[in-house]
Amino acid sequence: MTGSERQRIRAAGLARGAGRNRRETWIGVALFVCASISVLTTVAVIAVLASETVAFFGDPAVTFREFFTSREWTPLFAESQRHFGIAPLVSGTLMVTFIALVVGLPLGLGSAIFLSEFAGSGTRRRIVPVLEVLAGIPTVVLGYFALLFVTPLLQPLIPGLRLFNPLSAGIVMGFMILPTVSSISIDSMQAVPRSLREAAYGLGATKFEVVTKVVVPAALSGIMASFILAMSRAIGETMIVTLAAGQRPNLTFDLRETIATMTSFIVQAATGDQPAGSLASRSLFAVGAALFTMTLILNVISQQVVRRFGEKYE
């Protein structure tokens, strides 16, 4: 092999290396672009909600004062009868969420305690996927079930229960959030170290006392986080309430009455063919902004709870 040949080969190798390096750089850039799409999504969500909400409040027909104090929400009505008080939608959302939490939290925590502390690992492996089914069933199916099975079932028991009511929607939603509560709670209870339990047993505690006085308090941050996350799920859930709770904004705390929630109003306004830029269409975005803010705050709180109060073992 002559010197010039060797040089040529080295030059070719270097060129290939340079080409490879260039390619590497481009790939790095392309991957960063992929990663930034999620940031773009957030920016777009906030920009869309903010601009339309500002336009909503910029309309002379709407005032901040009315938005927060009026007891009526009728933005889809004719101009003379329009009212823009978000209170009925918030009350509807809170009512359904409250029922869902009353049903879902004890059920979720109870099943988590059973599966984590009392059931064997074999039973746990078999039952947990079954509970996950509840989260995997499309919510339109759960809405169908609430409207066409639960409501007819409850109507003979509860006089005055409307066809559309927050009660059956909330009950079914409680089962929907059950896996959210149970899976996170199971994880945090499993993370409680064996040494803590052994110490409690050593002091003469019964299984029940170990669970309620050691394991659950030690896992409390995870359990609280799961509760808050479940609440955020319930507030943002749409199809169950749209189908089973109704679409009539109604400032009431009667569980038998037809109501509307923030999410069901959004669906109602969107499916009614409101022209873009109209006040009715903008009201949809304003409600969306309120919904987004509420769920975001809850999600951030749930992350903070885990970070602040989460006990680190080992």
Add this chain to the structure above:
Amino acid sequence: MSEAATETGVPDVGANNLLDARERARLAARRRRGAVFRWLTLVPVLLAIALITTLFADIAIGSISWQVIEANNSGQDFAWSEGFRPLGTWQRVVGLELVAQGMSEADIDAFFGDSETVRKFRARNRVELMWSVNGRPLRWLVTSSRDDGVDDLGLFEGWRQRSELLASLEADQLLVLNPWFDVAFLGKNASRTPVMSGLMSALLGSLWVIVLVIVISLPIGVGTAIYLEEYAPDNTVTRFLELNLRNLAGVPSIVYGILGLAVFVRLMNLGPVILAAAMTLSLLILPVVVIASREAIRAVPDSLRQASYGLGATRWQTIGRVVLPNAVGGIVTGIILSVARAIGETAPLLLVGAAAFVPRLPESPLSPYTVIPIQIFSWISENDVEFPHVASAGILVLLVVLLVLYSVAFYVRRRFERTW
């Protein structure tokens, strides 16, 4: 003494009998409380399982109904096997019906040759699969169409009243058990008449949307995961990206619908088309795809990467030939589970304009569309005693699709499961 020790499980020190008895009673009470508590925690698990069972049973039962139908045509019915051909089912049955009405072979050929005659016949008559109560089970039936005055009874209610119903039948009436979920249901297009309604356009719409969702979200999601796991330096930008993804995962799906409505449908002026729906759902499932892919990539041990670098491979070569092939099981599982979620999503698509009634089948990403859950939603919302049965049949299809997807995900996870 020794008896007491075995009863309470506490070593008996045998010092003070009186105190011992009181202590033993207290311990027994503590034990009892524990046992009760244990059973109490079992209740939620049983309740959840009961609810799932009830839900599936309710949907299965809801998809079958007893009906009294007018058969003032010839009301012929044909055994299932006679009419059942994978293709051309109704032509076969209509042919048999025409023979029964006394038409000759030539007349029948002429009948099928004239599309206008066929169209009129189909508009006036229905060909459907039913359990004929009077004859053998599961038969094709050709009846004149009926839009009103149909007696429709649930499975159990109809069974209870069966003898009365049979006794009160008029001359040209038939009592049939109508399984709304049958082969024809998948092939029929949407309709304003319950018995004519089918899932064809929704099935195709869902298929289009899902294929596009995979095409869009797979590269972006996996790319993001690779960036965060293999490229990203540990700095503020990266931490912000991670925080952002976590928060996006918690945003309600309807907010993605609002985003899709404002950006894809209006700003980009796509209108209510398949592409807008697919992009909206892609953004919706992106955080889940990223999280699942990151876990899969993280599970690949560093020693493999080091070995690859040691052989002189570049970062991308290492990722493409070592990391990704070893992470493929987790990534595919994550994608399938995300797709399963996207298939069942209803709320965001209501906002980006999935229509309740799509007369034509979707042909391109820019066609108007409907999807299975939207179709189910519109059937539930219809004010008609028969539409809930159609909705049940649609739900059965949706649940079967999801079941298949979950099984595939389960299989993939098993197949590619590796311990290092």
